[in-house]
Amino acid sequence: MQQEAGVDGEALEVWIDQDLCTGDGICVQYAPEVFELDIDGLAYVKSPGDELLQTPGATTPVPLTLLRDVADSAKECPGDCIHVRRVSDSVEVYGPDAE
Ligand code: SF4
Numbered sequence: 001m002q003q004e005a006g007v008d009g010e011a012l013e014v015w016i017d018q019d020l021c022t023g024d025g026i027c028v029q030y031a032p033e034v035f036e037l038d039i040d041g042l043a044y045v046k047s048p049g050d051e052l053l054q055t056p057g058a059t060t061p062v063p064l065t066l067l068r069d070v071a072d073s074a075k076e077c078p079g080d081c082i083h084v085r086r087v088s089d090s091v092e093v094y095g096p097d098a099e
Contacts, residue, residue: 012085012086013059013060013087014082014085015082015083016042016044016081016082018042022078023041026076027077027082030070034062035073036052045060048060071094080096082094083096
């Protein structure tokens with residue numbers, strides 16, 4: 001099992017709001033282990049077992065080794081629809097709702 005990422009050691013998770021996804025695939029270029037474009041042309045997160053998670057609001061853990069790539073995805077996402085949040089209290093740390 002991969003070690004999960006965290007700010008100050010906190011576990012993080014990421015989800016995508018497909019309603020705003022433009023399908024450009026930037027996130028997949030940054031972190032193909034975490035994001036994937038489906039045949040509908042929208043990006044989804046994948047489970048640690050590489051399964052595409054298509055339930056709206058589905059989250060997946062952010063592996064420590066991919067934190068920078070996932071954070072950069074959230075910053076560069078043209079749809080502002082990648083949300084990275086703490087598992088413990090669901091506070092967003094990267095993405096459009098981060099402080
Ligand atoms: S970077 Fe954002 S808008 Fe682009 S495919 Fe990924 S989630 Fe969708």
